[in-house]
Amino acid sequence: MNTDYSCPKARKVYRSFLGKLLRNYMIGLLLTVLVVGTAIVPTQVDMTPDEYQRLAFILLVSLACMGVAEWIVFARHIRPVRQGLAPEADLEVLRKAYVRTHRLPLLSVFRILVPHQLSFSIPALALTVWMLHEGLLSFPDFYVLVAAMGALLVAGMHAMLDFFLTTAAIRPLLLEIKTLAEQRFRVELDADDHVLLPIRPKFLVSGMLIGTLPLLLFSIAAHIRLHRLEVDMFQNYWGWAGMILLIDAAFVYMGARLITQDIERPISQLYDAMNDIKEGRLTKVQNVYSDEFSKLVTGFNMMVGALQMREEESRVMLDSYFVTLAVALDARDPYTAGHSLRVAEYSEQIGRLCGMSPEELAIIRKSALLHDIGKIGIRDTVLLKEGRLTEEEFDQIKAHPALGENILLQIEPKEVMAPLLPGVRSHHERYDGKGYPDRLAGEEIPVLGRIIAVADAYDAMTSDRPYRRGMAPSIALSILDEGRGSQWDPVFAKAFVDHMRKQLPSIPKRGA
Incomplete structure (x- = not known):
C-alpha cells in the first residue's frame, strides 16, 4: 500500500x-x-x-x-x-x-x-x-x-x-x-x-x-x-x-x-x-450511589430513556406503516375493506390464546396485516372478477403469497421484514399438504402461516362478496372445527373456535 x-x-x-x-x-x-x-x-x-x-x-x-x-x-x-x-x-x-x-x-x-x-x-x-x-x-x-x-x-x-x-x-x-x-x-x-x-x-x-x-x-x-x-x-x-x-x-x-x-x-x-x-x-440501572457514579448512572439512564422514547416512536410509526399498506391494499376492493385489519386482530387473538409472548404477538400482527400484500401484483380484471375464475386466473391468484414475499424482500431494513415473510408466504398452505405455494404439510408449515390461515379463512367466510352473502359466524366456526387436522392446524383452529363460540351472541356477520 x-x-x-x-x-x-x-x-x-x-x-x-x-x-x-x-x-x-x-x-x-x-x-x-x-x-x-x-x-x-x-x-x-x-x-x-x-x-x-x-x-x-x-x-x-x-x-x-x-x-x-x-x-x-x-x-x-x-x-x-x-x-x-x-x-x-x-x-x-x-x-x-x-x-x-x-x-x-x-x-x-x-x-x-x-x-x-x-x-x-x-x-x-x-x-x-x-x-x-x-x-x-x-x-x-x-x-x-x-x-x-x-x-x-x-x-x-x-x-x-x-x-x-x-x-x-x-x-x-x-x-x-x-x-x-x-x-x-x-x-x-x-x-x-x-x-x-x-x-x-x-x-x-x-x-x-x-x-x-x-x-x-x-x-x-x-x-x-x-x-x-x-x-x-x-x-x-x-x-x-x-x-x-x-x-x-x-x-x-x-x-x-x-x-x-x-x-x-x-x-x-x-x-x-x-x-x-x-x-x-x-x-436502566438502579441509582443507589452517592458519589460520582451517581451522575454517571443518571446520565446512562437518561440515554436509555431517550432510546426507549425513540423506539416507541419508531414502533408506532412502523405499525402505522403496516396498517397504511393493509388499508391501501384493501381499498382496491370495497368488498374486502378492513379484511387485513380483521385478520390481524384474529391472528393476534389466536397467538394470545396459545400463550405467545408480546414480541411474538407483534410479529403475528404485522405479518397478518401484510399477508395479502402480493395481491398488489394481481390484475384488477382477475382480482375483482365477480364470476367464477378460470383455472389460469386462479393460478394467478395462487401466486400472490410468493409475490408478497418477494415484495417484502425489497423493503429495508431487511432484518425488520425477515420475521414476517413465513406468514406471508405460507398462509394458504393446508395442514394436509394440499395447499399452495409449496404444498407443505403439518408442522412443516411455519407457525405464522398456520395461525393466519385460520384467521383468514374465518374472515373470508363471514364477509359478504359480490357473488355471495357472508356465512353466519356459527356456521363458519363449524366449518373450521370440521377442518381441524385436514385444512387447518388442529391446535390453533380449536383455540380460535372455542374462544369465538363463547363470544357468539356479540359477533355480527360481516356485511358489505
Missing part, C-alpha cells in the same frame, strides 16, 4: 510517545532512587575514599548492564507498534499494533521487574561479593542483603509508577492507530476482546504496594540505623518487624479489596445494562 494518509502526524505522535516514555521512566527511577536512597544510604558506615570509588564503579557497571538489557527488551516490545505506524502496514499489522499498545503498561512492569532488576542486581551483587572477598570493601556482609532488598524496593515502586504513567502516555498513540485504521480500511478498532488487566488485580496490587512498601522501607532503614545496638530488642528486631508487616499487609489487602468492590459494582451493573442494550433490551 503506497497511500500515505497521515504518516507525518503518526510519526510525530510516535516520537512524542517515546519522549513521554523516556521522561516517565527517568522520573519514576529518580523518585524511587531518591526516596529509597534518602532512607537507606545515609548510614553510619565508615568507608575510605577508595571504597566509595569502588562502589561508584560497581554502580556504573551495573547501570550499563541494565541499560543494554532493558533497551533490547524495550525494542522488542515496541517493534509491533512501530510496524503498525508504517505507511505500508495492512489491517492485521494495525490490529497487532493496537493490541500491543494496550499491553505496553503491563510490559513496562515486566521490563522493570525482570531485565531491569536482574541486569542491575546480578552484576552489582557479584562485584560487591568479590570485592568483599578480596578485601577491597570493608562494610558488614549483611549490607549486601540489605542492598538487594533495597533494589527490589526500587524496582517495585518504579514499576508501579511506570505502569500508571505509561497508561496515560499510550492514549494519544491509541487514538492515532484507530484513526489510521478508519482512514485506510474503514474499520473501527476496539479492545473489548483484549481486557489485559481487570480492575480487581490492578487495585489490589497497587494498594498492597502503596501500603506495604513504605513500611518495608522503614523497617530496612531502621535495621541499618540500629544494627550496632547490642540489646535484646534489636536481636529480635525482624521477628517484631515481620509481625508488623503482616498486620499492615492484611489491613492494606482488606482496604484495597473494599475499594475495588466499591468501584467494580457500578461498573459491572453499567456493563451488564450495556450488554442488554446490545441485545435489544433497554435496561
Whole structure:
C-alpha cells in the first residue's frame, strides 16, 4: 500500500510517545532512587575514599548492564507498534499494533521487574561479593542483603509508577492507530476482546504496594540505623518487624479489596445494562450511589430513556406503516375493506390464546396485516372478477403469497421484514399438504402461516362478496372445527373456535 494518509502526524505522535516514555521512566527511577536512597544510604558506615570509588564503579557497571538489557527488551516490545505506524502496514499489522499498545503498561512492569532488576542486581551483587572477598570493601556482609532488598524496593515502586504513567502516555498513540485504521480500511478498532488487566488485580496490587512498601522501607532503614545496638530488642528486631508487616499487609489487602468492590459494582451493573442494550433490551440501572457514579448512572439512564422514547416512536410509526399498506391494499376492493385489519386482530387473538409472548404477538400482527400484500401484483380484471375464475386466473391468484414475499424482500431494513415473510408466504398452505405455494404439510408449515390461515379463512367466510352473502359466524366456526387436522392446524383452529363460540351472541356477520 503506497497511500500515505497521515504518516507525518503518526510519526510525530510516535516520537512524542517515546519522549513521554523516556521522561516517565527517568522520573519514576529518580523518585524511587531518591526516596529509597534518602532512607537507606545515609548510614553510619565508615568507608575510605577508595571504597566509595569502588562502589561508584560497581554502580556504573551495573547501570550499563541494565541499560543494554532493558533497551533490547524495550525494542522488542515496541517493534509491533512501530510496524503498525508504517505507511505500508495492512489491517492485521494495525490490529497487532493496537493490541500491543494496550499491553505496553503491563510490559513496562515486566521490563522493570525482570531485565531491569536482574541486569542491575546480578552484576552489582557479584562485584560487591568479590570485592568483599578480596578485601577491597570493608562494610558488614549483611549490607549486601540489605542492598538487594533495597533494589527490589526500587524496582517495585518504579514499576508501579511506570505502569500508571505509561497508561496515560499510550492514549494519544491509541487514538492515532484507530484513526489510521478508519482512514485506510474503514474499520473501527476496539479492545473489548483484549481486557489485559481487570480492575480487581490492578487495585489490589497497587494498594498492597502503596501500603506495604513504605513500611518495608522503614523497617530496612531502621535495621541499618540500629544494627550496632547490642540489646535484646534489636536481636529480635525482624521477628517484631515481620509481625508488623503482616498486620499492615492484611489491613492494606482488606482496604484495597473494599475499594475495588466499591468501584467494580457500578461498573459491572453499567456493563451488564450495556450488554442488554446490545441485545435489544433497554435496561436502566438502579441509582443507589452517592458519589460520582451517581451522575454517571443518571446520565446512562437518561440515554436509555431517550432510546426507549425513540423506539416507541419508531414502533408506532412502523405499525402505522403496516396498517397504511393493509388499508391501501384493501381499498382496491370495497368488498374486502378492513379484511387485513380483521385478520390481524384474529391472528393476534389466536397467538394470545396459545400463550405467545408480546414480541411474538407483534410479529403475528404485522405479518397478518401484510399477508395479502402480493395481491398488489394481481390484475384488477382477475382480482375483482365477480364470476367464477378460470383455472389460469386462479393460478394467478395462487401466486400472490410468493409475490408478497418477494415484495417484502425489497423493503429495508431487511432484518425488520425477515420475521414476517413465513406468514406471508405460507398462509394458504393446508395442514394436509394440499395447499399452495409449496404444498407443505403439518408442522412443516411455519407457525405464522398456520395461525393466519385460520384467521383468514374465518374472515373470508363471514364477509359478504359480490357473488355471495357472508356465512353466519356459527356456521363458519363449524366449518373450521370440521377442518381441524385436514385444512387447518388442529391446535390453533380449536383455540380460535372455542374462544369465538363463547363470544357468539356479540359477533355480527360481516356485511358489505
